[in-house]
Amino acid sequence: MKSSDIRSAYLDFYKEKGHTVVPSSSLVPHGDPTLLLTSAGMVQMKPYFIGEATPPSPRLVSCQKCFRTTDIDVVGDAGHLTYFEMLGNFSIGDYFKKEAIAWSWEFVIERLKLPQENLWITVFLDDDEAENYWLDLGVAKDRILRCDEKDNFWGPAGESGPCGPCSEIHYDFGEGTGCGSSDCGPSCDCDRFSEIWNLVFTELDQDAEGNRTPLKQKNIDTGMGLERTAALMQGKRNVYETDLFTPMMDRIADLTGRRYGETDTVTKAMRVVAEHGRAITFLIADGVIPSNDGRGYVLRRILRRAALFGRKLGLTEAFLTKIAEIVVEQMGDIYPELTSQRDYILKVIDIEEEKFDRTITDGLERLEGMIEIRSIIPKEYVADTDTIRNRILELTQWADNTFYDYGPKLEEMSALKREAWIFAHGILNDALSSARQIQTSGDGNEAETVVEKELSIIAKMPTHLSGFEVFRLWDTFGFPKEITSEIAAENGLSIDLEGFEEEMEAQRERARGAKKFGLADKSDQAYYESLDVPPTEFVGYGEFFTDTLVVGLIVDGEP
Numbered sequence: 097m098k099s100s101d102i103r104s105a106y107l108d109f110y111k112e113k114g115h116t117v118v119p120s121s122s123l124v125p126h127g128d129p130t131l132l133l134t135s136a137g138m139v140q141m142k143p144y145f146i147g148e149a150t151p152p153s154p155r156l157v158s159c160q161k162c163f164r165t166t167d168i169d170v171v172g173d174a175g176h177l178t179y180f181e182m183l184g185n186f187s188i189g190d191y192f193k194k195e196a197i198a199w200s201w202e203f204v205i206e207r208l209k210l211p212q213e214n215l216w217i218t219v220f221l222d223d224d225e226a227e228n229y230w231l232d233l234g235v236a237k238d239r240i241l242r243c244d245e246k247d248n249f250w251g252p253a254g255e256s257g258p259c260g261p262c263s264e265i266h267y268d269f270g271e272g273t274g275c276g277s278s279d280c281g282p283s284c285d286c287d288r289f290s291e292i293w294n295l296v297f298t299e300l301d302q303d304a305e306g307n308r309t310p311l312k313q314k315n316i317d318t319g320m321g322l323e324r325t326a327a328l329m330q331g332k333r334n335v336y337e338t339d340l341f342t343p344m345m346d347r348i349a350d351l352t353g354r355r356y357g358e359t360d361t362v363t364k365a366m367r368v369v370a371e372h373g374r375a376i377t378f379l380i381a382d383g384v385i386p387s388n389d390g391r392g393y394v395l396r397r398i399l400r401r402a403a404l405f406g407r408k409l410g411l412t413e414a415f416l417t418k419i420a421e422i423v424v425e426q427m428g429d430i431y432p433e434l435t436s437q438r439d440y441i442l443k444v445i446d447i448e449e450e451k452f453d454r455t456i457t458d459g460l461e462r463l464e465g466m467i468e469i470r471s472i473i474p475k476e477y478v479a480d481t482d483t484i485r486n487r488i489l490e491l492t493q494w495a496d497n498t499f500y501d502y503g504p505k506l507e508e509m510s511a512l513k514r515e516a517w518i519f520a521h522g523i524l525n526d527a528l529s530s531a532r533q534i535q536t537s538g539d540g541n542e543a544e545t546v547v548e549k550e551l552s553i554i555a556k557m558p559t560h561l562s563g564f565e566v567f568r569l570w571d572t573f574g575f576p577k578e579i580t581s582e583i584a585a586e587n588g589l590s591i592d593l594e595g596f597e598e599e600m601e602a603q604r605e606r607a608r609g610a611k612k613f614g615l616a617d618k619s620d621q622a623y624y625e626s627l628d629v630p631p632t633e634f635v636g637y638g639e640f641f642t643d644t645l646v647v648g649l650i651v652d653g654e655p
């Protein structure tokens with residue numbers, strides 16, 4: 097079955113069971129402040145479940161565009177996606193467990209014709225009722241497993257809302273395909289089992305503190321992953337080999353001359369480019385634009401991640417619009433918003449990718465330099481603060497003697513990335529001057545705190561990228577911290593997230609300060625002009641120090 101056949105078979109089946117087909121809602125969950133992006137088919141049903149709105153029918157069915165942010169960093173493996181389509185049937189206070197279970201079984205056995213011997217069922221710990229319905233359908237008792245809240249309780253989507261125990265259908269690729277562990281089962285993270293359908297018995301409402309109360313009515317919310325189901329129906333082990341992805345994979349192969357399956361690195365990079373390329377197309381079509389927070393940041397992050405993985409495939413210029421074109425061509429019939437907004441989508445991608453493209457090479461070089469410099473930090477460096485202090489002295493003297501006259505050690509220096517070297521020198525120098533402050537200042541308390549902080553940064557240097565480095569990569573080169581973290585992890589390094597947040601806060605503080613001092617409005621500008629002074633000349637390219645004269649001040653708009 098092609099993916100479009102699975103989609104229509106599902107919708108038709110539930111139409112036969114008295115359901116009304118509702119179109120997918122937007123990926124931007126309008127009117128739901130608890131959610132960043134639409135993460136499940138039930139999101140548009142929430143007002144119906146809690147009795148806040150009346151549904152067009154008590155039985156609804158949809159194919160919903162979904163986006164989940166939880167697994168972005170692992171996209172590129174065989175199973176994780178950010179954007180996916182979820183098939184779902186919903187009962188709003190109408191049928192409950194019995195019909196939901198019976199119809200799902202009828203669909204997988206009679207319509208999809210999945211072999212019963214490959215299917216496993218899970219139910220919530222104390223849900224005898226659900227287990228009995230499965231047994232009545234002929235499912236063997238040893239194929240029904242009880243799972244706890246971690247695996248078999250679903251929701252709420254967001255901080256609060258409808259939720260409930262659930263029952264799942266899993267497909268088993270067979271012994272010998274997974275981890276081989278004796279306790280491997282449907283909930284195992286290995287790739288022997290694929291969860292294809294989740295039936296949620298939505299009877300509870302959870303508040304932001306986690307308290308649960310029964311909903312006035314019992315509801316059904318189910319979610320079947322289209323991509324995973326397509327993989328099974330097309331005899332594939334992963335979603336990237338299905339017809340949902342092959343047009344994109346072919347395009348990437350054309351653009352790069354690389355082949356899916358060539359090496360693990362190539363395969364992963366092709367998957368990331370295809371997955372994120374598809375996701376950004378849908379996000380932009382639904383009105384998300386790149387920005388530095390919220391859903392705009394999610395978009396920026398995956399677009400830049402795709403651009404970076406494109407580099408790994410040898411692409412040196414912006415290419416993501418070429419992937420988006422394929423997505424629009426392939427999916428535009430089902431999601432007309434792609435076709436109607438094609439030019440806009442391509443424009444947004446083009447602008448954002450170009451912006452990143454201008455700094456990506458320099459940023460990568462800088463990051464590589466930061467990683468490289470770790471390999472020359474002597475291990476004893478981390479041993480104790482006295483060793484560090486002495487080493488700082490040594491290195492700084494060496495640096496002072498060699499760097500500024502570009503003399504005898506130039507060759508030695510250029511073996512490292514120069515920028516990274518300067519940076520390391522910067523940290524060492526800061527720490528050294530703090531150390532000197534301690535020696536010379538009578539009141540050493542503050543200096544001591546500063547120096548301890550510097551020393552702890554240096555002590556962590558061999559294993560960590562500092563908050564400052566991560567911040568620099570973001571601020572100057574546009575590298576989202578998650579991407580830096582991913583590349584750092586590939587090289588055995590962590591990032592100092594707390595330090596990064598401190599740097600971000602300091603930048604916000606500077607921005608607030610700058611706003612106060614800038615020529616913020618026309619009257620400031622008029623005052624400045626009234627001073628009739630020649631333009632201020634910038635001399636920082638040639639000098640470190642200069643004498644100058646303050647000719648006026650504006651305080652709260654007043655000269």
Ligand code: GLY
Binds near residue numbers: 135317
């Ligand atoms: N709402 C059911 C699911 O997402 O699995």
